[in-house]
Every structure is written in C-alpha cells, then in structure tokens.
Amino acid sequence: MFFIYNVLLALAAVGLAPYYLLRGWRTGKYHGSLGQRLGRPQLSIRETTGRSIWLHAVSVGEVLSCQELVRELRARFPRTPLLLSTATATGQRLAAEKLGSIVDGIFYAPVDFPGAVRSTLRRVRPFLVIVAETEIWPNLYRETKRFGASLLVVNARISDRSAGRYRFFRFFFRHVLALPDALLAQSPLDRERLIAAGAPAARVEVGGNFKFDVRAAEAPPPAEVAALCERLRPRAVILAGSTREGEEEMVLAAFDRLTARREWLLLILAPRHPERFEAVAGILSRRQPAGKFARRSRLPDQTLTGLPGVLLLDTLGELASLYALADVVFVGGSLIPWGGHNVLEPASARRPVVTGPHMQNFRAIADTLLAAGGLVQVNGPEELAPALERLLDNPAEAAAIGRAAQACAEVHRGATSRAADRAEQLYHRAVPCTPPTASERLLLSLPALVWKQGARHAPSSPQRLNAFTVSVGNLTTGGTGKTPVVLWLLEQLQARGVSCALLTRGYRRASPEAVTVLEPGAVAPEEVTGDEAQLVLRRFRIPVGIAAHRYAAGRVIEDRFRPDLFLLDDGFQHRRLARDLDIVLIDVTEPFGCRALLPLGRLREPPEALGRAGAIVLTRCLPHERWEALQEEVRRYNPHAPIFFARFEPEALVDAATGAEQPLAYLAGRPVVGFCGVGNPAAFAESLVQAGFGLADLVRFPDHHRYSAADLERVANAAQRTGASALVTTEKDLINLGRLSPRLDLFWLRMRVAIDRAEALLDLIPCAAKVPR
Numbered sequence: 060m061f062f063i064y065n066v067l068l069a070l071a072a073v074g075l076a077p078y079y080l081l082r083g084w085r086t087g088k089y090h091g092s093l094g095q096r097l098g099r100p101q102l103s104i105r106e107t108t109g110r111s112i113w114l115h116a117v118s119v120g121e122v123l124s125c126q127e128l129v130r131e132l133r134a135r136f137p138r139t140p141l142l143l144s145t146a147t148a149t150g151q152r153l154a155a156e157k158l159g160s161i162v163d164g165i166f167y168a169p170v171d172f173p174g175a176v177r178s179t180l181r182r183v184r185p186f187l188v189i190v191a192e193t194e195i196w197p198n199l200y201r202e203t204k205r206f207g208a209s210l211l212v213v214n215a216r217i218s219d220r221s222a223g224r225y226r227f228f229r230f231f232f233r234h235v236l237a238l239p240d241a242l243l244a245q246s247p248l249d250r251e252r253l254i255a256a257g258a259p260a261a262r263v264e265v266g267g268n269f270k271f272d273v274r275a276a277e278a279p280p281p282a283e284v285a286a287l288c289e290r291l292r293p294r295a296v297i298l299a300g301s302t303r304e305g306e307e308e309m310v311l312a313a314f315d316r317l318t319a320r321r322e323w324l325l326l327i328l329a330p331r332h333p334e335r336f337e338a339v340a341g342i343l344s345r346r347q348p349a350g351k352f353a354r355r356s357r358l359p360d361q362t363l364t365g366l367p368g369v370l371l372l373d374t375l376g377e378l379a380s381l382y383a384l385a386d387v388v389f390v391g392g393s394l395i396p397w398g399g400h401n402v403l404e405p406a407s408a409r410r411p412v413v414t415g416p417h418m419q420n421f422r423a424i425a426d427t428l429l430a431a432g433g434l435v436q437v438n439g440p441e442e443l444a445p446a447l448e449r450l451l452d453n454p455a456e457a458a459a460i461g462r463a464a465q466a467c468a469e470v471h472r473g474a475t476s477r478a479a480d481r482a483e484q485l486y487h488r489a490v491p492c493t494p495p496t497a498s499e500r501l502l503l504s505l506p507a508l509v510w511k512q513g514a515r516h517a518p519s520s521p522q523r524l525n526a527f528t529v530s531v532g533n534l535t536t537g538g539t540g541k542t543p544v545v546l547w548l549l550e551q552l553q554a555r556g557v558s559c560a561l562l563t564r565g566y567r568r569a570s571p572e573a574v575t576v577l578e579p580g581a582v583a584p585e586e587v588t589g590d591e592a593q594l595v596l597r598r599f600r601i602p603v604g605i606a607a608h609r610y611a612a613g614r615v616i617e618d619r620f621r622p623d624l625f626l627l628d629d630g631f632q633h634r635r636l637a638r639d640l641d642i643v644l645i646d647v648t649e650p651f652g653c654r655a656l657l658p659l660g661r662l663r664e665p666p667e668a669l670g671r672a673g674a675i676v677l678t679r680c681l682p683h684e685r686w687e688a689l690q691e692e693v694r695r696y697n698p699h700a701p702i703f704f705a706r707f708e709p710e711a712l713v714d715a716a717t718g719a720e721q722p723l724a725y726l727a728g729r730p731v732v733g734f735c736g737v738g739n740p741a742a743f744a745e746s747l748v749q750a751g752f753g754l755a756d757l758v759r760f761p762d763h764h765r766y767s768a769a770d771l772e773r774v775a776n777a778a779q780r781t782g783a784s785a786l787v788t789t790e791k792d793l794i795n796l797g798r799l800s801p802r803l804d805l806f807w808l809r810m811r812v813a814i815d816r817a818e819a820l821l822d823l824i825p826c827a828a829k830v831p832r
C-alpha cells in the first residue's frame with residue numbers, strides 16, 4: 060500500500076511541479092520555505108539535541124485550537140524541546156505571534172515524500188509526534204514509527220463530507236491508521252467514523268474537542284479599534300467572523316436591512332482567509348458610501364466618519380480580542396455549504412452566536428450549544444437579519460443566550476488535559492532509533508550479515524582471573540557514556556576500600572607492545588595508553604593493564620599487585636576473559652544503534668546478547684523520564700538483570716590552560732562553540748545546553764579523534780563566525796589535543812554521574828558489598 064501511495068505521489072509531483080513552480084515564481088509564496096518543506100527545518104542546535112516533542116498544526120484553526128495544549132505541554136515538560144510545525148504561511152505567522160514565546164522552534168512541515176520526512180525527523184529527533192485533527196499523512200506516520208517515536212493524533216474528526224471517502228478507501232487507510240499509538244476523537248461519532256475508516260478500535264478514544272478549552276481572549280481589543288468605537292459610540296456592534304466567499308454579500312444585505320431603522324450600528328467583518336482581504340475590500344468599496352467603510356490595517360489614517368459603518372478586519376490574530384466589543388456574533392462558513400467554523404470562542408466570551416444551517420464540520424459542538432440554548436441557527440440568509448434584529452432589540456434574551464453558551468462551554472472543557480495526559484504517557488514509551496538510509500541499506504546490508512555470522516561464532520572458552528572481574532560494556536559502538544561510568548565505579552569502589560585494577564584495550568594507542576602494565580601513579584604518554592586509559596591514570600593510583608588480550612595483562616597485574624577486583628573497560632564482547640559480572644550500558648537516546656548490526660548500524664551484536672548481562676544501566680536519562688517501553692523491550696531479552704537509570708549532569712568548567720575550576724555560571728548565557736570527537740556528539744551538545752551556555756555551534760569530529768592544527772583552525776573559524784567568546788570540549792578531547800592550544804579561552808566540561816539506586820548496583824559486587832557502611 061505504501062509503495063503504491065509513493066508511486067502515485069511521485070507521479071503527481073512530476074505532473075504538478077510546473078504549476079507550483081510557476082505559482083511560486085509569480086507570487087513568491089514558497090520563497091524561504093521550500094528547503095524546510097523538503098526536509099531542512101531552520102532550527103538551532105538547541106532545538107535539535109533530541110528528546111523533543113513535535114506538534115503539527117496544519118494552519119490557523121489548528122494553531123488556535125492547540126494553544127492550551129502547547130501551554131500544558133510546556134508546563135509538564137519544561138526542559139524538553141517543544142517544536143511546532145504548520146503547513147501554511149498564515150499558520151506560521153499566527154504560531155509565531157501566539158506561541159513563539161512558549162515553543163522552542165517553529166518550522167514548515169515537510170511534504171509527505173519519504174526523503175523529506177526522514178530528513179526532518181533526523182534533525183528534530185522527536186520522542187513524541189503529535190498531529191492535530193485528522194491530518195493523515197502516510198509517510199509522516201510510517202517514518203515516525205520507524206524512528207522509534209510515539210505518535211498521537213489529537214482532536215481527531217471526520218466530517219460528514221469526508222466520512223464516505225474514508226470508508227471507501229478503508230483498504231488503504233487501515234494500514235495508515237494502525238500506526239498511531241492513540242487517536243483521540245472529538246466525539247463518539249468521530250470515533251465510529253475513524254474505526255470505520257480502518258483505525259483499530261482499541262487505539263481510538265473519545266478525548267473531547269479542544270475548542271471547548273479555548274478561553275475567551277485575555278488581550279484587550281487593539282487600541283486603534285477601541286479608539287474608533289470610543290469616538291463613534293455605536294449603540295451595538297455586530298461581529299461577522301470567519302466569513303467565506305459569497306457570505307460577505309449576504310451579511311452586508313442583512314446589515315443594510317438593519318440599518319434602515321438603526322443608523323447607530325457598527326459591523327466588524329472578518330474574512331476567514333487573508334488572501335481574500337483585498338477582494339472583500341473591493342466589495343465594500345463598491346457598496347459603502349465614502350466614510351462608511353475602513354480597513355483595520357489602515358487605522359487611524361483611514362477611518363469611519365460616522366455610523367452606520369463597516370470595519371474590515373484585515374489583520375491576523377485579533378478576532379478573539381474583539382468579541383469583548385461585540386453585542387452579537389455571526390460565525391461564517393455556515394450560510395454556504397462549507398460546514399461552519401468554531402463557535403466556541405465567542406461562546407466562551409459570553410456572546411450570543413448566530414450561524415447558518417451548514418454546521419456539519421462542527422456538528423457536535425453546534426448540537427450541544429443548541430440543546431443548551433446557547434446558539435441561534437437560521438435556515439438561510441433571508442433569516443439572518445430577523446435573527447440579528449431580535450437579539451439587538453431584546454438585550455435580556457441575548458444576554459441569556461450568551462450565558463448559556465458560556466456555561467455549556469465550561470461544562471465540556473477537559474479535552475486538552477486528557478490529550479496532555481496521553482502525550483505524557485506516550486512520551487515515556489518512545490524507543491528512539493535513527494534507521495539507515497536507503498543507500499546505506501543497499502551498500503551495507505551484506506557486510507552486516509557477515510558481521511552477524513562472526514558475532515555468532517565468538518570464542519566460548521574464556522580464561523578466568525583469580526580476582527572478581529567486572530566488565531563495563533555496551534551493545535553499540537561508542538556514545539553510551541561508558542568512560543564516565545567506569546570512572547564513577549572506580550571512585551565508588553575505592554571509597555569502599557576495594558583495591559582495583561583496570562584492564563583496557565587501549566583503543567588507538569600507538570605502542571608496539573602487546574601487553575603494557577602500568578603501576579599505580581605511573582605517568583605514560585597518550586600514545587602508549589590511548590585516551591580513555593589516560594583519564595584513569597590521571598585520576599586514580601591503580602594498576603592499569605593495556606592489551607588486546609586482557610587475560611594476559613590481568614595475569615601480570617595479579618602476580619605483581621594482587622587487586623581485589625578487575626574492572627574490564629569495554630569488555631562485553633571480549634569473550635576470552637571470564638567475568639563475574641557484566642554491566643551493560645544502553646544509551647536511551649539511541650538504545651539499539653539503528654537496530655542494525657555493524658557496519659549498517661551501530662550494534663556490535665544482536666540485542667538478544669543482553670541475556671548475558673548481570674546488570675543493565677540506561678544512560679543519559681533525565682530525572683522526569685521513565686522509559687517504560689524500553690524497559691519492557693530489555694526485559695524480553697533479559698527478564699532478571701536489575702535495571703538502573705544513570706544521568707550525566709554538568710558540574711563545573713575546567714580551564715584547559717591552568718586546570719583551575721570555574722562554576723558553570725562563568726559562561727552562562729555567553730555564546731560558546733563546542734567541539735568534540737565522541738561517540739554521541741548530540742549528547743555533548745545537550746550537556747552544554749543543560750549547563751546554561753549559549754551554544755552557538757558544535758563542531759563534530761570522529762570518535763577518539765586526534766586533533767591537528769587545521770582542526771583547531773576550523774573550530775576557531777566557527778567561533779569567529781558566531782561571535783563566540785570561548786570554546787568548550789570534553790576531557791577526553793583535551794587529551795587528544797596534545798600540545799595544541801587554540802587562540803580562544805578553552806574549557807572542558809566536567810560531568811557528574813548520578814545513578815538511581817547506586818547502592819544496589821554496588822552491592823552486586825561482593826568485595827564492595829561486604830564493606831561495612
């Protein structure tokens with residue numbers, strides 16, 4: 060089904076491309092947004108460090124209805140990047156105006172081509188994607204799940220007009236609607252229609268309608284409009300909002316009938332779409348006498364000289380604030396067979412609302428308000444003037460309808476909170492993954508199969524040392540935080556009086572010696588030790604054995620130093636040495652390394668190997684994260700090993716030149732450039748953001764990279780380009796800099812390891828557990 064859809068999409072794109080190119084050239088409509096629509100959203104480093112929530116609200120109506128949801132998500136996820144996409148320029152402008160201070164980034168959603176969607180997901184790296192209303196984009200849904208993010212559809216509805224088409228194409232939609240983790244329908248009828256379209260019944264819930272949660276605008280009316288009303292002093296104001304083509308003439312005809320005996324009336328006319336502002340202005344210019352028509356955008360220069368008069372609201376984002384000035388509100392899209400628009404904003408503002416007969420797009424809301432006596436519905440344009448006249452002439456009745464409308468809206472609130480609850484649940488059920496590209500699958504699938512066969516035939520007769528042996532390793536290549544956890548373990552074990560020795564391969568060391576053993580307090584160059592062993596030597600006075608054959612190095616250490624415990628660094632795949640405890644680290648931001656073996660992905664061996672683990676540590680967790688689905692998946696491979704959560708917290712800055720420590724506040728808010736050669740550079744960027752620095756750029760190098768003068772020049776150029784005043788790197792990268800020194804101030808970021816239930820983890824090591832505490 061997806062293959063057929065993508066073929067048809069490609070054919071449609073080829074056929075329609077000339078039209079859109081010509082339209083874009085003539086109108087400039089897509090200038091500045093084409094790159095984002097093709098998968099390159101303009102987001103800062105802060106906004107692409109991962110763990111994000113991506114909310115897609117296609118246009119103005121969806122942005123308005125999702126305002127409360129955005130605010131509630133921000134309250135629940137204060138440290139999580141919250142990103143908002145729209146599909147229209149008007150939606151972008153409104154999102155920036157209404158929510159720009161709340162969300163971290165706003166961008167154009169990608170067109171539903173697989174490549175564009177994947178490119179966007181690689182940059183956004185969401186844990187949760189929320190789609191507002193029934194925006195069914197098959198590739199967006201499918202790729203979201205392939206990237207391991209949770210998918211939630213909120214405020215979902217299927218209109219009367221669309222219900223038949225969804226049922227007819229159920230053979231296709233059932234594949235797409237099976238992908239969301241949950242669909243929150245606006246009403247029981249919408250739930251039935253979604254199930255009829257193919258959505259699994261167990262995943263479709265009635266969540267209610269966000270529009271009931273839209274609060275009356277707290278912002279006062281625009282000063283220019285308020286001043287106009289103060290000067291003209293109309294005895295009543297009629298506000299006709301969200302009108303569509305053909306309705307303005309109907310509203311103006313009704314207004315003419317009313318003003319035949321009521322010259323004290325002011326009509327505020329607000330077309331639904333900004334591209335119709337000029338056309339409606341032309342209609343008013345032809346119908347209204349001079350001085351009896353003005354455009355909001357030209358106040359106070361163009362104004363009304365007297366009443367009756369018409370004010371054209373040709374601006375965005377001000378309609379809700381004008382309900383406070385209105386005595387009666389007409390909601391458009393309802394006198395023509397369009398299906399109506401949202402009546403809840405004026406209802407929440409306690410205003411009597413009039414609509415036409417065509418409210419099928421808001422059937423549930425309209426029926427609810429009608430039953431509560433909070434809505435007046437006319438059968439056609441000929442009844443509009445009498446209905447408005449009745450309300451204007453009977454202010455007590457109008458006030459009673461307004462009160463009933465507001466009370467009804469209040470009773471039905473809660474959809475936003477229910478959606479936020481579901482979003483919070485699903486956020487913790489993400490298992491992030493960055494799947495290989497099509498070209499990577501084509502080129503690297505066969506080598507990955509060869510790697511898999513090799514992993515199955517690993518040595519099975521390990522040699523055992525006399526001392527208790529603990530391995531710290533992982534399933535994937537680099538980036539799990541293994542070195543910080545090794546350093547933390549050594550610190551904790553020494554504090555318990557355990558004498559330790561480290562066994563390591565010495566990755567990328569240049570020494571020709573097969574086995575190198577360094578006594579406690581020894582000093583050796585990085586070329587002999589490798590960067591990770593160098594970190595241990597500088598911090599601890601313990602024997603360190605460096606060799607590809609770790610058992611041979613361990614035997615030398617046992618003969619000379621008799622340690623209580625051997626700590627095997629990066630040893631989960633080293634089968635030649637027997638271990639008493641395997642601690643396996645899993646980086647929650649990329650738990651299973653693209654879910655593919657090397658070189659296609661980052662898995663060293665299949666996830667089933669977790670069955671050998673004695674303890675599992677989920678690293679790079681944040682305090683508010685639960686990782687429920689990831690824990691369930693780990694339990695499928697290993698039902699018994701205890702699971703621990705670890706987080707790496709920025710603790711201090713260390714001046715690379717002097718070794719002096721500075722508090723994080725020393726660079727807080729200042730623009731800095733980070734650079735690193737580590738397995739997970741995005742995690743380092745996230746740490747810089749957590750530390751409170753103004754991260755201007757991050758320069759990435761390969762893991763264990765040894766720097767050259769040209770590399771430092773590249774970093775310095777990035778700092779000059781961004782106006783950064785300092786450079787920040789990792790302690791491991793500082794070692795790999797050697798004697799090189801950059802022109803700017805250079806610091807390395809010291810991190811603190813925090814492990815939940817740390818005592819329980821240490822108690823798995825007998826020589827540590829029996830030490831009195």
